[in-house]
Amino acid sequence: MERRRFPRETKPQEEQPAPPPALKPLRFSTRDLEPEQQFAAWQSYVAPLVDIRRPDGSPMGFVADHAAWNLGGMLIVQQNTPAHSYMRSEAKVRSSPIDHWHISVLRSGRTWTEVGGHVSEGEPGKVELRSLGHPFRGRSTDAQTLSLYLPRELLHPASTEIKNNIALSGTRAKLLIDYLDGVEAKLAQLAEVDLPHVVQTIRDMILTWVSSSSAHLSSPEPHNNLPLKERVYHFVQHNLMSSDLTTDRLCRELGVSRTRLYQAFEPDGGVHHYIQRRRLLSAHAALSDTSNRQQIVDIAFAAGFSSAAHFSRAFSKEFGYSPREARHVAMPSYLGHSVEPESEAESAQSFDTWLKTLGHARRA
Numbered sequence: 001m002e003r004r005r006f007p008r009e010t011k012p013q014e015e016q017p018a019p020p021p022a023l024k025p026l027r028f029s030t031r032d033l034e035p036e037q038q039f040a041a042w043q044s045y046v047a048p049l050v051d052i053r054r055p056d057g058s059p060m061g062f063v064a065d066h067a068a069w070n071l072g073g074m075l076i077v078q079q080n081t082p083a084h085s086y087m088r089s090e091a092k093v094r095s096s097p098i099d100h101w102h103i104s105v106l107r108s109g110r111t112w113t114e115v116g117g118h119v120s121e122g123e124p125g126k127v128e129l130r131s132l133g134h135p136f137r138g139r140s141t142d143a144q145t146l147s148l149y150l151p152r153e154l155l156h157p158a159s160t161e162i163k164n165n166i167a168l169s170g171t172r173a174k175l176l177i178d179y180l181d182g183v184e185a186k187l188a189q190l191a192e193v194d195l196p197h198v199v200q201t202i203r204d205m206i207l208t209w210v211s212s213s214s215a216h217l218s219s220p221e222p223h224n225n226l227p228l229k230e231r232v233y234h235f236v237q238h239n240l241m242s243s244d245l246t247t248d249r250l251c252r253e254l255g256v257s258r259t260r261l262y263q264a265f266e267p268d269g270g271v272h273h274y275i276q277r278r279r280l281l282s283a284h285a286a287l288s289d290t291s292n293r294q295q296i297v298d299i300a301f302a303a304g305f306s307s308a309a310h311f312s313r314a315f316s317k318e319f320g321y322s323p324r325e326a327r328h329v330a331m332p333s334y335l336g337h338s339v340e341p342e343s344e345a346e347s348a349q350s351f352d353t354w355l356k357t358l359g360h361a362r363r364a
């Protein structure tokens with residue numbers, strides 16, 4: 001009798017457990033406040049970015065929602081707001097260390113934003129890009145928005161050639177929006193290993209967009225012809241840890257007089273204050289990095305401070321809590337913060353702090 005052979009059944013390989021989610025959103029909403037308190041609360045929350053006003057004759061309440069996700073190399077923000085006007089004034093730009101690129105995608109509603117006399121109109125299907133390092137003003141209808149905040153370094157060196165307040169539409173906009181839709185749907189499931197790839201992909205798509213359309217690029221400009229503050233910014237960022245990052249060196253390397261340099265940075269509290277703020281932001285990122293095992297004093301020295309006591313005083317004045325508290329409440333890389341902070345120091349880990357320290361992560 002013929003014997004029939006059948007393939008042996010193979011045991012299915014045990015599935016590897018999925019890595020844990022890396023992100024926890026930072027949420028803010030005015031829904032649970034009394035109507036007469038809602039607008040003031042929202043004003044205070046967005047004050048680091050813009051000053052806002054309600055349209056004349058608008059009702060008392062202002063129901064708004066905000067969820068921020070910190071991917072380490074960029075922030076993703078989901079936001080719902082009633083109609084309002086907004087302004088990032090020259091004074092706010094001068095006093096703020098926040099000079100990132102802002103990418104916005106409207107899910108609903110419309111916006112009109114003016115920069116230097118040019119108005120960009122936002123609507124669903126478009127992608128807008130503008131710099132927080134320049135003043136702007138505008139108005140919005142009731143709107144649902146997805147925003148990205150990218151540090152200037154992420155788009156370097158093309159960042160010096162990108163025109164401000166531009167909009168993308170058509171096929172390229174749809175491709176970017178489709179990718180962002182997918183990322184948004186998976187934010188709560190993304191593992192830490194996924195995040196650098198997401199950031200890199202978004203960066204590459206944006207750079208492809210701005211580099212493939214001459215209409216969106218200014219004419220190439222030699223580095224020496226860039227505005228003085230732009231040149232200082234790039235030099236400081238690339239020499240932040242140098243022990244001789246002084247006014248004299250800036251004047252010598254950039255070929256400018258002390259008088260001109262002082263005049264340019266007078267609104268920022270002076271050149272020394274500007275450099276110190278950048279160093280503090282870098283130190284804050286190092287302290288918040290749980291993989292960094294350096295002592296606080298070593299981080300201070302690495303950031304260019306010659307005295308641990310001076311560093312501690314300057315850090316506490318800038319952020320409202322001490323370097324030790326910053327390390328105590330530090331969370332794993334890319335991890336967000338809970339809606340209800342457990343301590344005063346942790347409550348300081350706010351959207352404002354995320355914006356300030358974005359792009360100042362410790363470089364490998």
